Amino acid sequence: MTVLADRRRARPRPPAAPRRRSATRTRALLREGLLFWALILPNLAAIVVFGYYPTLYNLVLSLTDWDFVQPAPVLVGLDNYVELLRPGSVLADALRNTTVFVLVTVLGTMVGGLAIGALLAQRLRLSGVVRTLAFAPHMLPGAAVGVLWLFLFDPSYGLSRWLFEMVGADSPRWTTTSDFSLWAITIAYAWQRLGFVAIIYYAAILDLPRDLYEAAALDGARGWSLFRHLTIPLLSPITFFLTVTGVIAAAQTFDIIATLTNGGPGTSSTTLPWLVYEQAFVSFDIGTSAASATVMFVLLLVVTLVQTRVAHRQVHYS
């Protein structure tokens, strides 16, 4: 009955008293339009004022020189970019560090997460406990994860010393030497994300269509070859999702770096988000920070677009 009523309302009304009808209709539509704007306004305003406007104005600031103290930013054209793109600049270090950090954490958590997800999908006894534990670090504040790992990495009293003594070596001074600081933040962040990736893969594996597996089993496929030729291709949409979101999240990681290494020593663990923060709020070099942020924004955009294009060709959608 409601369906009928619905259809009747949708049909254009008979032109009995056209003028008056259309006037009330216009008024009703106008009222709906006003209501639409009223409902959407708080959210839209917040998104425009604190999302789009800053993005645009950041672009303007990147063409200026300012230190928060001078009365107003001074236009300097592309100077900030020229300075940043000079070989050997701090941006080059940050780009290199960010690339290593993103590649290692994303690849590491994907490979490890797939293996753990497949293991959890075997439904061994107690695997429920492991699932819960594995996901827990993903819920924690990055600052807590960072401080915890600072202690684990402590070369004198942390677990790192214990692990390295087992093989008869001294623990590296993870967070205070430039050879290891980047690996320190990489390991801590990968630990936080690994369980999240594993649980997504676990759920995805359990969600795969069983008839395909029955058919493949009839063909004699089993074990590794089943996994290699059926499971991994079927999981490719998930792999794609985890890659894109993983790159975006890793490239913006800040709290673990702030608590573990402060980007140092020197610039050895300075990634793009740390650089943007440091230039603006430690060195008060607003224009350069804005330019670095713009570079970061453009790179993330390009990475996302490239990944999406590659995915269109290679991802298997069932």
Add this chain to the structure above:
Amino acid sequence: MTLLPTRPVATPERTASTQSAESAGSAQSAQSAESTQSARSAQSQPSPRERGSRGRRRPRSLTIGLYAMLGLVFAVFAVPLYWLFSSALKPENEIYTFPLTWVPSSLEWGNFVEAWTSAPFGAFLRNSVITTVVGTALEIGVAVLSAYAVAFVRFRGKMLVFAVMVGSLMLPGHITLLVNYITVSSLGWLNTYQGLILPGIGSAFAMFLLYQQMRQVPGELVDAASIDGAGHLRRMVSVVGPICSPMILTATLIVGIGKWNDFVWPLIVTSTADMRTLPIGLMFLRSQEGYDSWGPVMAGTVIVAAPMLVVFFLAQRRIVGGIVSGALKG
């Protein structure tokens, strides 16, 4: 965005039959088996890989190998977390020894007292609770209103407006940081709750999640309400809201966890100890106490982390289910 769910998150319905064949024998603790169950009932079925080899038993050596790997995975996650909690409770001399002390000889609650008194953790906690609760309420509020508007209010250009709002998901947090700081500063909001909270209430993510859910609400129900004379407000509050309440709860949890864990914005927008939130306070506790007092620093870390762990253990099915279904139904 392809990342978000296109269908409602159902609570897992475990049917007796799906459990039967393979796992009936293995007395898997029902509690733990269900604990991280994700959205779909399909998941309570045995895994395809297992099914592929139905009828054959797994060789014993393989089973042992799998359990060994499970033990290793358990250790990777359990040991650091155990270390966190045990160190927070260790007497100082047991922290600074080698070989390491794995089990504290006595529980030293003094670490918590010292952490609490050497930094104003009471103020940090208050600030974290205020920013998380108020910020989450506001963000979910504006998300519900705007999702309802896009799903149910007639307006010709609404999908364009919607696309503009969802497009803001593409803006990385760090590009808005500097200008938002300048904006908040020129409003005189530095070091205030409005400065901490308001820039974060715009919500593309929660709005999208809720919009996807609202699209599933049967149109007949909403129409029936409007024929009964219910205006949009009534329809939102008494028809759409209750139907979507599971998703609203899931979104609230995910948004709330994000706010509690938020770091860079509270770091730059607050400048005095009495306005800091817990994650920022923890960082300052660490730099104050340095490397000489891991006990109190670990106790502080527990104070920061424990509320999220409690929320997670209480609501993990909903939280994991929401996140997983977001990923799977891309």
